[in-house]
Amino acid sequence: MYGRKASQLVKELTGGEKGQLKAFNDDLFNQVIKECSSHHVGLQALFRNMQEEGLDIQTTRNADFYGALIHHLSLTRNKRCLMAYMYNRAEVIRSLKWKLGRVLPNELVTKLSNSEKEYFKGYSAALDAYMNEMNLDLTVDMVPPKDPYIQVRVLDDIGEVLLTDRSANLARYSMHFLKRTDAEQYICQGLMEELLS
Amino acid sequence: MDSESGPADKPSGGAEELEALVSTTDVELLKRAWRNEKAAPEILRFETHLIDRVAGQLQLMEETVDDFVETGIDPLTVSLYQMDLDRTQFLLRSYLRVRLQKIEKFMFHILKTNELHDRLSKQEKNFTRRYSEVIGKHLEESVLLNLPDNYQSLLRQSTTSEEDDMVPEPQMDAFVVCRAREYVGPSELQDSNKSLATDLLMEMEPGELFFIPFKRIKKLLENGKVDLV
Structure with missing residues (x-):
């Protein structure tokens, strides 16, 4: 049936948790693209028929015309589905920049298509350029601050780092009382957790 | 960087001025x-x-807090100033973030509507330009260039579309909650679509809350007569 593959593609977006990315479905994606081309071929064949019969495409409403119309509508629907698939994935990819910073972990990179990898780089660059011009890092401070300092436990060996007010040795399983803005980046990367009393 | 307005604008220095x-x-x-x-x-x-x-002001506050730390003022006082600083910083960042999200979402709509594009800051315009190239290229390479000729437009479904029918636009008739800052008469609540306005004659008293489609209070919001909540 026309359009079924495209709808399967869009359904890929809904499965799984929100904000999670599935591997880019190359196979299905290309099948939909192929379907588009065959619609186009079908469409042109029907138009040629009409021309050979000497009919005016603008005004004639015969079986060939409606056949061509079905092809056209299926094609635009497929296009919308393809775009929705890319666009919604792009949204998730953007959120990764906010959560993880410039560099993506390998298991995520393998889920992206080549164009999506480029897209991530391009988006990162555009956002970084904006933050540079504003002289402000927007990726910290994502939740309204309650207390400027928070209690954290380090989950992985981070080592000696320079914080805004001092340097600290963030050894694994050590606990610290840090400025929220300092801690946030590590929490996002899963290297640290906030201890809630 | 001096502040331009506000009655409490005095040369900075001591704690009182900072507080002010x-x-x-x-x-x-x-x-x-x-x-x-x-x-x-x-x-x-x-x-x-x-x-x-x-x-x-944020820069000034940061410097003051740093001074406090250096001169060894009571840590509690410092942490209070720090808290205040953090709150303001959050507000500023969040404000800029919300705007970026809207720009990302309605990018192409903003780019082709001068009135909206003019509302952006210089830096936001730069971002819009850069980012639209990135997403445009991404969508073209993965989808559009693989489609038949007549279907390659980013903004239209096909060459037979009469208008840009692939561009997401904000929903202007979405309901919002707003509070009137001053008295607003029925004539000011007019909508460009007259029939809608006449079946619902109303006025706003200062401080009253209303649940109303955004497009009907758009002008009032721009003139500062209402606030959204």
């Missing part, structure tokens, strides 16, 4: 701008002067 500076209306104004921006479906005008002033 913090309590100037600028932070309140920022809070208002932030709330409005968060609740409005479309992007609002960038508060250029306000943001400049707030950025200047």
Whole structure:
């Protein structure tokens, strides 16, 4: 049936948790693209028929015309589905920049298509350029601050780092009382957790 | 970076001045701008002067806190100032973030609508230009260039579409909650679509809350007569 593959593609977006990315479905994606081309071929064949019969495409409403119309509508629907698939994935990819910073972990990179990898780089660059011009890092401070300092436990060996007010040795399983803005980046990367009393 | 307005604008120095500076209306104004921006479906005008002033004040506050730390003032006092600083910083960042999200979402709509594009800050315009190239290229390479000729437009479904029918636009008739800042008469609540306005004649008293489609209070919001909540 026309359009079924495209709808399967869009359904890929809904499965799984929100904000999670599935591997880019190359196979299905290309099948939909192929379907588009065959619609186009079908469409042109029907138009040629009409021309050979000497009919005016603008005004004639015969079986060939409606056949061509079905092809056209299926094609635009497929296009919308393809775009929705890319666009919604792009949204998730953007959120990764906010959560993880410039560099993506390998298991995520393998889920992206080549164009999506480029897209991530391009988006990162555009956002970084904006933050540079504003002289402000927007990726910290994502939740309204309650207390400027928070209690954290380090989950992985981070080592000696320079914080805004001092340097600290963030050894694994050590606990610290840090400025929220300092801690946030590590929490996002899963290297640290906030201890809630 | 001096602040341009506000009655409490005095040469800085001691703790009192700082306190006065913090309590100037600028932070309140920022809070208002932030709330409005968060609740409005479309992007609002960038508060250029306000943001400049707030950025200047933040820098001043940071310096003061640093001074306090160096001169060994009571840590509790320092942490109170720090808290205040953090709150304002959050507001500023969140304000800029909300705007970026809207720009990303309605990018192509904003780019082709001069009125909206003019509302962006210089930096936001740069971002829009850069980012639209990135997403345009991405969509073209993965989808559009693989489609038949007549179907390659980013903005239209096909060459037979009469208008740009692939561009997401903000929903202007989305309902918002707003509070009137001053009296608003029925004539000011007119909608461009007259029939809608006449079946619902109403007026607003200061402080009253209303649940109303955004497009009907759009002008009032721009004139500062209502605030979104």
